[in-house]
Amino acid sequence: MFSxxxxxxxxxxxSLFYGLGFFFQVLKETSRFFRRKQVGYKVLTxxxxxxxxxxxxxxxxxxxxxxxxxxxxxxxxxxxxxxxQLMYSILIIVITRELGPLLTAFVITARSGTAIATQLGxxxxxxxxxxxxxxxxxxxxxxxxxRFIGMVVxxxxxxxxxxxxxxxxxxxxxxxxxxIPIQEYLVELLRAMRVSDILSGMLKALIFGVIVSVVSxxxxxxxxxxxxxxxxxxxKAVGQSFVLIILADVFVTLVQYAG
Amino acid sequence: MPAERSETEAPxxxxxxxxxxxxxxxxxxxxxxxxxxxxxxxxMGTAGSGKSTLLKVAxxxxxxxxxxxxxxxxxxxxFTSRQEQDYQADSGFVFQDSxxxxxxxxxxxxxxxxxxxxxxxxxxEIYGLVSSCLRxxxxxxxxxxxxxxxxxxEQKLVSIARGIIHEPSIIFMDDPTGNLDDDAxxxxxxxxxxxxxxxxxxxxxxNNTDLAYKFADYLGVIKNGKLLAFGCYDECLAKAEMLLSxxxxxxxxxxxxxxAPTDASEENTGRSEL
Numbered sequence: 439m440f441s442x443x444x445x446x447x448x449x450x451x452x453s454l455f456y457g458l459g460f461f462f463q464v465l466k467e468t469s470r471f472f473r474r475k476q477v478g479y480k481v482l483t484x485x486x487x488x489x490x491x492x493x494x495x496x497x498x499x500x501x502x503x504x505x506x507x508x509x510x511x512x513x514x515x516x517x518x519x520x521x522x523q524l525m526y527s528i529l530i531i532v533i534t535r536e537l538g539p540l541l542t543a544f545v546i547t548a549r550s551g552t553a554i555a556t557q558l559g560x561x562x563x564x565x566x567x568x569x570x571x572x573x574x575x576x577x578x579x580x581x582x583x584x585r586f587i588g589m590v591v592x593x594x595x596x597x598x599x600x601x602x603x604x605x606x607x608x609x610x611x612x613x614x615x616x617x618i619p620i621q622e623y624l625v626e627l628l629r630a631m632r633v634s635d636i637l638s639g640m641l642k643a644l645i646f647g648v649i650v651s652v653v654s655x656x657x658x659x660x661x662x663x664x665x666x667x668x669x670x671x672x673x674k675a676v677g678q679s680f681v682l683i684i685l686a687d688v689f690v691t692l693v694q695y696a697g
Numbered sequence: 698m699p700a701e702r703s704e705t706e707a708p709x710x711x712x713x714x715x716x717x718x719x720x721x722x723x724x725x726x727x728x729x730x731x732x733x734x735x736x737x738x739x740x741m742g743t744a745g746s747g748k749s750t751l752l753k754v755a756x757x758x759x760x761x762x763x764x765x766x767x768x769x770x771x772x773x774x775x776f777t778s779r780q781e782q783d784y785q786a787d788s789g790f791v792f793q794d795s796x797x798x799x800x801x802x803x804x805x806x807x808x809x810x811x812x813x814x815x816x817x818x819x820x821x822e823i824y825g826l827v828s829s830c831l832r833x834x835x836x837x838x839x840x841x842x843x844x845x846x847x848x849x850x851e852q853k854l855v856s857i858a859r860g861i862i863h864e865p866s867i868i869f870m871d872d873p874t875g876n877l878d879d880d881a882x883x884x885x886x887x888x889x890x891x892x893x894x895x896x897x898x899x900x901x902x903x904n905n906t907d908l909a910y911k912f913a914d915y916l917g918v919i920k921n922g923k924l925l926a927f928g929c930y931d932e933c934l935a936k937a938e939m940l941l942s943x944x945x946x947x948x949x950x951x952x953x954x955x956x957a958p959t960d961a962s963e964e965n966t967g968r969s970e971l
Contacts, residue, residue, distance in 0.1 A: 565796035573810045574786025
């Protein structure tokens with residue numbers, strides 16, 4: 439039993455080091471991306487289109503619904519404690535600092551993380567990755583880096599979009615409960631908003647984008663030979679991304695509030 | 698094996714004590730082989746004997762568990778990533794199962810080595826080169842379709858075109874006649890003839906006796922991951938007598954051919970005793 443545990447721990451540590459090595463390789467190739475002639479602009483454009491543009495609808499609906507739910511809960515609970523004036527602060531903090539980046543990252547993981555892992559895994563099985571190497575193309579710089587950049591850019595843009603729609607959703611519900619002019623609503627929101635709220639949300643979006651893209655690509659490349667490994671890679675990409683996103687979220691929040 | 702050689706004298710690719718183990722399965726077992734320059738080396742062996750892995754190790758696509766790969770006398774695993782990419786860009790590889798990029802058109806699949814090696818080329822010129830290369834191989838269909846729209850045989854032709862379009866100095870072909878009909882095979886033979894004329898170094902794994910008979914300057918026999926023999930054509934066939942069966946027997950029955958041994962063949966035959 440001890441030998442089995444030891445072997446499992448050793449495998450996990452090896453896998454961790456491989457993952458870190460892969461991450462640094464991605465960072466290194468990213469720094470060279472725009473200077474190279476052999477760049478995958480087409481892959482980058484397609485990634486932004488798929489991860490960013492095609493996720494606008496689902497993120498928009500989710501954001502409006504979350505904003506609406508928050509205002510309904512807040513407007514029914516806060517007056518009981520005589521704290522109605524906190525509504526706008528809670529909206530800003532919950533949406534821009536937490537739910538905006540977190541839910542956007544979950545949507546991106548579910549849509550694009552699985553897509554990247556299964557697509558790269560299929561390419562490994564079909565020897566397409568070897569074919570890239572055989573013509574002198576580095577698969578990390580040609581396949582992973584455009585996905586990495588595309589996903590990080592999409593994550594940042596979608597988070598801003600989510601925040602706008604989340605706050606818009608709450609405005610729509612406010613009109614149903616206690617109609618107020620949009621100017622007044624915006625002024626109250628802006629008064630409650632601090633630069634640190636926006637920066638915190640964007641920092642999280644950046645970190646989550648890095649996590650999802652690197653984990654998904656790594657899992658895609660970890661497929662060995664069999665097509666049955668491809669769905670497993672997709673599942674691992676989602677599971678590991680979710681865990682790392684939540685851990686990173688807790689860590690960033692802890693640093694900001696403890697600091 | 699020569700201890701010291703200058704880069705100009707060194708063979709284009711040399712494998713030294715190469716062993717490949719995947720899990721508990723040994724694919725190659727201490728293979729030593731020198732692929733002589735400007736000649737066609739053909740490796741024959743039964744299915745699962747390790748031919749494809751041997752080719753991939755030589756091309757730098759598979760890293761062996763033990764052993765070294767020397768490219769022009771220099772250890773491939775001490776290359777910088779730039780040097781490794783340059784080696785791969787200057788070589789062509791034809792995969793057994795075509796390995797075309799499925800999300801890319803036939804035109805871009807074949808043109809990719811040109812985009813990398815000759816980035817300044819005009820699109821029109823690239824289109825012309827791709828079309829002419831495909832036509833030489835007997836493919837005259839649309840080039841703006843995806844690989845999934847082609848038959849397996851047509852995909853193989855496209856894969857061959859991708860491997861040779863940039864006129865690489867070393868060409869690796871893994872079972873190039875697999876999935877090809879007789880007409881396509883004839884076209885391939887014409888192309889191989891012209892590659893030999895322009896003195897490319899060609900390494901082929903196959904069980905096609907016609908191909909081996911017509912083009913092999915050097916012949917190798919691999920079985921269960923061990924290189925049993927490698928040398929100039931007739932020498933190797935003579936050595937492989939005790940192994941004769943199937944395709945080797947058919948090759949033997951076609952008779953002797955002129956043998957042109959070189960330094961490299963002497964090294965190989967010295968190391969790969971039956």
